[in-house]
Amino acid sequence: MRFGIHMPQKGGFARNVKRAVEIGCISLQLFVGNPTAWTPPRFDDEELEKRRLLLAEHGVYPLVVHASYLINLAAVKDEFYQKSCQLLWETARRANLLGSPYVVLHVGSHGGRGFKEGLSFFVDTLQRELENWPEGVELLLENTAGGGTSLGGSFIALGSILHKLKGAPVGVCFDSAHAWAAGYDLSSKEGVDKTAAELLEHVGIDNVKAIHANDSSTPRGSHRDRHAHLGEGYIGEEGLKAFLSYSWIDEIPVILETPEMGTKWDAINLERLRSFADNSATNI
């Protein structure tokens, strides 16, 4: 497993990379722009190339790029939909320049279309978008907390998207707190085994290319996305240990998205992550 944190945006890129490496990160995740705004930052390609070299110098791999929360590839309003496609494409282009092999995207919401139509609209959009996709960048669909009109809360939905996009550069990023909020049990070995069996059946373990290792501060099935410091939430230490011991693919990036990022908590949570994963055979 290649442990890393979601890097804060404040504080300067070089300084944040240095700090992350000092506390033991060998992979990282970041946003390439403001996650709640449509306009990407005005970094030129040269700056992105500098950043790519800096990450390589520090041996940080892989870099995972998280797409903006605003993007919804099943949006009903045309303006929103067009902006979503455009921003996703720009995010992938930037990920490529940064040397990142993965762009993580939330599956989004059907916005009133209904689940079946929403999913097929989402798939049709991706099929088209992936035609002009930069080589070497894979789109990872992140499971979400589900509920309401959300399309990404169930493994069945994720699996059906992957099935329809067979052969395309698409995989899954598994977020433990989101799965918990969507109703999957991860709080014990039995819970993890049952959840993993469902994941295996519908998604396939080989399709899971990245992990967000988060605890949750909301009860199971709450459909609310609130992360907790590792071991202090409802999933807890026992559950996280079982989750991290599962036979994920080798060298999988395991990213922390815990509260108070950019503070001493990064080092504390990273240390907990290491110790919880200690019994994992694929641990580096």
Ligand SMILES: [Zn+2]
């Ligand atoms: Zn996410």
Ligand SMILES: [Zn+2]
């Ligand atoms: Zn996540």
